[in-house]
Amino acid sequence: xxxxxxxxxxxxxxxxxxxxxxxxxxxxxxxxxxxxxxxxxxxxxxxxxxxxxxxxxxxxxxxxxxxxxxxxxxxxxxxxxxxxxxxxxxxxxxxxxxxxxxxxxxxxxxxxxxxxxxxxxxxxxxxxxxxxxxxxxxxxxxxxxxxxxxxxxxxxxxxxxxxxxxxxxxxxxxxxxxxxxxxxxxxxxxxxxxxxxxxxxxxxxxxxxxxxxxxxxxxxxxxxxxxxxxxxxxxxxxxxxxxxxxxxxxxxxxxxxxxxxxxxxxxxxxxxxxxxxxxxxxxxxxxxxxxxxxxxxxxxxxxxxxxxxxxxxxxxxxxxxxxxxxxxxxxxxxxxxxxxxxxxxxxxxxxxxxxxxxxxxxxxxxxxxxxxxxxxxxxxxxxxxxxxxxxxxxxxxxxxxxxxxxxxxxxxxxxxxxxxxxxxx
Ligand code: SDX
Numbered sequence: 001x002x003x004x005x006x007x008x009x010x011x012x013x014x015x016x017x018x019x020x021x022x023x024x025x026x027x028x029x030x031x032x033x034x035x036x037x038x039x040x041x042x043x044x045x046x047x048x049x050x051x052x053x054x055x056x057x058x059x060x061x062x063x064x065x066x067x068x069x070x071x072x073x074x075x076x077x078x079x080x081x082x083x084x085x086x087x088x089x090x091x092x093x094x095x096x097x098x099x100x101x102x103x104x105x106x107x108x109x110x111x112x113x114x115x116x117x118x119x120x121x122x123x124x125x126x127x128x129x130x131x132x133x134x135x136x137x138x139x140x141x142x143x144x145x146x147x148x149x150x151x152x153x154x155x156x157x158x159x160x161x162x163x164x165x166x167x168x169x170x171x172x173x174x175x176x177x178x179x180x181x182x183x184x185x186x187x188x189x190x191x192x193x194x195x196x197x198x199x200x201x202x203x204x205x206x207x208x209x210x211x212x213x214x215x216x217x218x219x220x221x222x223x224x225x226x227x228x229x230x231x232x233x234x235x236x237x238x239x240x241x242x243x244x245x246x247x248x249x250x251x252x253x254x255x256x257x258x259x260x261x262x263x264x265x266x267x268x269x270x271x272x273x274x275x276x277x278x279x280x281x282x283x284x285x286x287x288x289x290x291x292x293x294x295x296x297x298x299x300x301x302x303x304x305x306x307x308x309x310x311x312x313x314x315x316x317x318x319x320x321x322x323x324x325x326x327x328x329x330x331x332x333x334x335x336x337x338x339x340x341x342x343x344x345x346x347x348x349x350x351x352x353x354x355x356x357x358x359x360x361x362x363x364x365x366x367x368x369x370x371x372x373x374x375x376x377x378x379x380x381x382x383x384x385x386x387x388x389x390x391x392x393x394x395x396x397x398x399x400x401x402x403x404x405x406x407x408x409x410x411x412x413x414x415x416x417x418x419x420x421x422x423x424x425x
Contacts, residue, residue: 002018002019003017003020004016005017005018005028007033014036016028016029016032017029021053022058027050034410045307050231051236051239051407052231052239052399054230054395056069056230056391056394056395056398057089057229059229059309061306061308061309062310064309064314064317065314066229066314066315068089068227069089071088071094073314077221077224080094080224081194082193082227083103083104083193084100085390086165086389087099089227089228089390089391089393089394090390090394090397103162104192104193106158107162108166108187108189110165110166110167111166111167111169111170111187112187113167113171116144117140117141117174120137121171121174122178124136124178127179130176130179130378130379130381130382131256131257131260131381131385133174133175134171134175134256135253135254135256137171137174138249138253138256141167141171141249142247142249142250145163145249148248149247151400151401161393161397164249164389164393165389165390166187168385169187169193169197169386170186170187170200172382172386173185173197173200173201175379175382177200179376179378182204185200185201185203186200194220194223195211197219198215198219201375202374214329214330215326215330215373218326218369219383222319222322222383222387223387224387225315225362226384226387227387227390227391228390228391228394228395229391231395232264232307233261233263233264234255234256234259234264234265234388235388235392235395237254238252238254238255238392238395239396239407240254240407241254242396242399242400243399243404243406243407244406244407245400245406248396252392252393252396255392256385259385260381265384265388266381267303267361267363268363268370268384269377269378269380269381270302270303271302271364271366272336272368272370272377272380273377274301275336275339275340275368276336278339278343279335279336279339283335283342285342285346286346288301289301289343289346289347292304292347293352301347301353301358302363302364303360303364304347304353304364305356306359309361310357312360315361316359316360316362316364319366320360320365323337323369323372326372327368330372334372337368340368344364363384366380367380370383
């Protein structure tokens, strides 16, 4: 006998089924609520509302659990690589060695970006934020790939996946090259995906370049940690835009814009700017904690708090450990890391943060590693987008394969009642 929920309105009782997920999460299925009662729910920020069922990622905010297709983030970060994890998220199973090699080779078929895209990027000032350029270039890819993918055609969908994985990485690095006035690089199909990221970013035509294996390994792990996170703001945006049957590039472009916000992916850049400010002002972390707690001060402790995690973000734990290892291996002594650790200890002991379950999230330490790897601060959120790309693709693909209806929330109107049209005197 399946469980139900009863809602009583004006003395009349209505029963709604309770559905249960594979990890025992439960939801009241209110698909017929308005039809039966004429009433809707209201839930700003969707803090209590599920938008879909999904088989891709499971997280438990209370227990600090994160799994992609059932595999723990700890196992994947330690034992898999980024393309392997991307394949898992998108197609549902870990690839065999042959499948992984084929996937990487099929991505290589699409790593050449149409040369006319260069005239689009040339339209931007060097000072343009890389996330704004990336959103525009991603949408512009539609101009060169106008045929929208038939998601029911496995071959077409697979090609669209490989095309997106191939081209997005290149144009993401072009945003940096543009800001530096450097020539735009091409993907080298003889090298790996993450090694190509480093070459695309930093290789100059005037001298030989060899990316450090330590940096490649650290970045690969960081991309895995960012690869998906169920229905976060940018992923929900990708699903929403895709639900109108807009194309994959257009949907990903919308996701890039949503991720840019400082409350979401833009937080990794904001964390570094905050830590640098604290450092410049003498390292007085207590003063900044006081600002974060002051309701009259808009300042928030960036990299702290999370809509879902009300205990440690498991990714933050892994990144913190990696930050120590990478900086030690590279011999980088970054005083910002010491500020971050001091801030973390102080916040975790502070009643305001403890009572609100505010812990370091994925963005708190990632910027410290990126900085040690030579990534410029305003590229940090682009790094997040590169990592999140397979998750966006997987979620978009699942939404379309499930033939989900176009997203169209309702509202409660609180504006003016009907009034006659009179021009103001
Ligand atoms: C990401 O959703 C995802 O999965 C996102 C992400 C992913 O992988 O896709 O995990 C990536 O976006 C991580 C979050 C990065 N953002 C930041 O680090 C920005 C700083 N954090 C906050 O802005 C905030 O914590 C949010 C936006 C992340 C979550 O906010 P919520 O869930 O809407 O919580 P809230 O704003 O209602 O805050 C609850 C209370 C409030 O105080 P009271 O009104 O109860 O007195 O906690 C306070 C808030 O003022 N609070 C903070 C705080 N975060 C929440 N106070 C100071 N500093 C903070 N960082």
